[in-house]
Amino acid sequence: MEAQKTFYRDTWAEIDLDSISKNVTAVKGRLPQDVNLIAVVKANAYGHGDVQVAKAALEAGADFLAVAFLDEAIALRNKGITVPILVLGASRPEDVQTAAELNITLTIFQKEWLERAKNYLPDDAKLKLHVKVDSGMGRIGVRNSEELTIIEKMIEEDHRLIFEGIFTHFATADELDTTYFQKQLAFFKEMLSTLSKKPKYIHSSNSAATIRFKEAYFNTCRLGIAMYGLTPSPEMEREIPFPLFEAFSLKTRLVNVKKLHKGDKVSYGATYESEGEEWIGTLPIGYADGWIRKLSGQEVLVNGERAPIVGRICMDQCMIKLPAFYPVGTEVTLIGRQNEQFISVNEIAKKLETINYEIPCIITSRVPRVYKKDEKIMDIKNDLLHP
Ligand SMILES: Cc1ncc(COP(=O)(O)O)c(C=O)c1O
Numbered sequence: 001m002e003a004q005k006t007f008y009r010d011t012w013a014e015i016d017l018d019s020i021s022k023n024v025t026a027v028k029g030r031l032p033q034d035v036n037l038i039a040v041v042k043a044n045a046y047g048h049g050d051v052q053v054a055k056a057a058l059e060a061g062a063d064f065l066a067v068a069f070l071d072e073a074i075a076l077r078n079k080g081i082t083v084p085i086l087v088l089g090a091s092r093p094e095d096v097q098t099a100a101e102l103n104i105t106l107t108i109f110q111k112e113w114l115e116r117a118k119n120y121l122p123d124d125a126k127l128k129l130h131v132k133v134d135s136g137m138g139r140i141g142v143r144n145s146e147e148l149t150i151i152e153k154m155i156e157e158d159h160r161l162i163f164e165g166i167f168t169h170f171a172t173a174d175e176l177d178t179t180y181f182q183k184q185l186a187f188f189k190e191m192l193s194t195l196s197k198k199p200k201y202i203h204s205s206n207s208a209a210t211i212r213f214k215e216a217y218f219n220t221c222r223l224g225i226a227m228y229g230l231t232p233s234p235e236m237e238r239e240i241p242f243p244l245f246e247a248f249s250l251k252t253r254l255v256n257v258k259k260l261h262k263g264d265k266v267s268y269g270a271t272y273e274s275e276g277e278e279w280i281g282t283l284p285i286g287y288a289d290g291w292i293r294k295l296s297g298q299e300v301l302v303n304g305e306r307a308p309i310v311g312r313i314c315m316d317q318c319m320i321k322l323p324a325f326y327p328v329g330t331e332v333t334l335i336g337r338q339n340e341q342f343i344s345v346n347e348i349a350k351k352l353e354t355i356n357y358e359i360p361c362i363i364t365s366r367v368p369r370v371y372k373k374d375e376k377i378m379d380i381k382n383d384l385l386h387p
Contacts, residue, residue, distance in 0.1 A: 006380045007368040010253035010329075011285045013360075014336065015048050017056040017373045019229050019245035024060035026242045027210060027223055035217050036201065037061060038086065040224035041076070042068035047360030048228060048248055049369045049381055051079040056373075057227060058083060066222055070095055073104045086130055086165070090140060093117035100125040105164060107132045109141045114154050114161075121160045129155060130165035130201065133191050135184040137171045145194040152195060165201035165220075166192065173216075174208035174233035181209070185216055208232035211240055230345055230356045246345060248360045249336025250291075250367070254302075254328050255317075256282035266319050267311030279322035281307075283332055286316040290362040291334065298351050300332050304339030307332075335359070 028037050039062035045053035054065050054076060064084040067073050070092075073085045086105045093116035099106050100121065105128040108114060121127060131151055134141025142148045155163040168188040172180045188204055202218035207226035209216045229246035231237050260266070260274035274280075281302070285291045293313045299306040300320055307320045320332070335343050349356040365383035372378065 006385065007382045009284050010255065011283075011289065012251055012368045012370050013047075013363055014249045014251060014370050014372055015052065016245070016247045016249070017052060017371055017378070019247040020048075020053055020056040020227060021060040022245050023227050023229050023247075024057050024062055024223070026244075027221075027226060028061035030242075031210075031217065031221065034219060036063040036203075036220040038064050038066045038203065038220060038222045039227060040066045040088075040206075040222050042066065042072055042088065042224075043361050044072075044365075046224065046228050046357065047363055049371065050076055051081060052369075052371050052379055052381070053227075053247075054081055062223070063220075070099060070104065070106075074098070074102060077102050077104070084128075088132075094120050096120050096127055097122065097125060100127040100160075103128070105130060107140075107167075108151065109134070111147060111150050111154060114151060118158060118160075123160070125160045126162060127160060128162045128164040130167055130199075131163070133166065133168040133188055135168040135170075135187040135191070135204075136180065137169045137184075139169070141168065142191070145191055148191055148194060152197075156197075163197075163199045165199050165203065166195070167201075167203040167220075167222075170204065170206060170209055170216075173206055173212065174236050176235050178213075181213070181216075185213075206232070208236060211236070225357055228360070233355070234346070246336075248345060250285075250334040250363060251336065252283045252285050252332050252334065254281040254326060254330045254332060255284050257322070257326060257328055259325075265311075267314060269312055272311035272319075279325050280310070281320045281322045281326065281330075281332070283318050283320060283334075284316065285334070285367075286314045286318055288315045288364065289367050290364045291318065292352070292362070294352055295348070298348065299343065300334050301336075301338040301341050301343060302326055302330060302332050304341050306341060 039057035041050050041054050044050050066086040066088050068089045091106050096117045108129045109132040132141040134143045155161045201220045203220035205216045205221040210221040229244045260278045260280050262276045264274040266272040299308050305323045310321045345356045345359045348359050368382035370380050
């Protein structure tokens with residue numbers, strides 16, 4: 001595989017950009033024409049790769065991007081992304097000049113922050129702001145209309161500040177019981193009604209709400225997890241009226257294959273013992289890659305068949321019990337499809353007793369990302385050799 005030229009260990013994550021495009025196109029196609037779509041590419045696009053996902057999402061119809069903090073937005077600007085970028089989390093008041101210079105939109109939710117930020121903005125600066133309302137998530141956001149009114153006035157009175165948007169975030173949009181979601185929506189609407197002038201962008205919906213609740217569109221939706229082809233929660237699996245395509249897969253190759261005899265042991269602690277003659281393969285992936293020790297016992301795919309990880313997972317390697325002899329170099333899929341078999345991100349999340357969001361995020365940057373489009377490799381990112 002061409003990837004050998006840019007990385008030297010046979011372990012890689014494959015990102016299918018066609019899946020990103022298909023997911024964005026499907027969601028965008030369901031939204032009314034006047035509703036904007038923000039592609040959420042924080043955390044290196046949920047571990048998939050910020051700039052590659054951003055470009056695929058924008059090409060498929062996303063209107064702008066959102067990240068968690070200013071460094072992530074600057075990273076995208078450094079990689080040539082010129083479309084609007086919203087920083088969803090808190091930024092320092094001292095950094096507003098940088099944001100303004102790079103045309104990065106910041107989130108604001110405290111009047112004290114505004115007062116301090118004004119000291120760091122040159123007279124000719126233009127800083128776009130979205131006000132965050134805490135309607136029940138309890139994380140960041142303005143919690144009452146009095147403070148919202150003060151913030152609106154402060155922005156209005158300063159020619160350097162642009163009140164571009166207002167938004168909130170739902171805590172339970174992915175749950176079947178919609179009571180708390182409705183409460184948050186009602187609170188947000190109440191807050192909106194106190195504004196003297198509505199800003200250009202009003203948004204509240206994450207993937208779950210974008211898929212389920214037209215009444216929460218306002219004029220913009222923020223799409224994260226569904227763009228990556230993952231369901232916002234197991235409960236929602238049956239509620240999604242169109243197919244989602246998983247973009248992330250994880251692959252490696254056998255680097256050693258040996259026959260064990262009854263009583264032979266495998267890995268630290270010698271916890272696995274061969275019951276008879278067994279073919280054991282070694283994979284060059286371990287917990288330092290995010291393939292954590294709790295995944296011992298998890299199955300992987302070899303030649304379209306499931307094979308369990310045996311013994312403890314080491315920092316850089318782990319062992320599998322092969323269904324038969326396979327030669328060194330045989331491709332092994334840890335997440336993704338091989339013939340008729342599929343190991344989904346959800347399967348790994350279930351094994352780790354966590355949510356699917358966490359899985360691609362925890363596969364570390366030590367694992368190169370190989371980008372595919374039309375079945376062909378179109379880019380490779382190896383942070384070790386090219387940070
Ligand atoms: C403020 C905000 N908006 C949107 C999203 C995207 O959510 P999802 O990935 O569920 O679509 C997130 C993700 O955590 C978020 O924090």
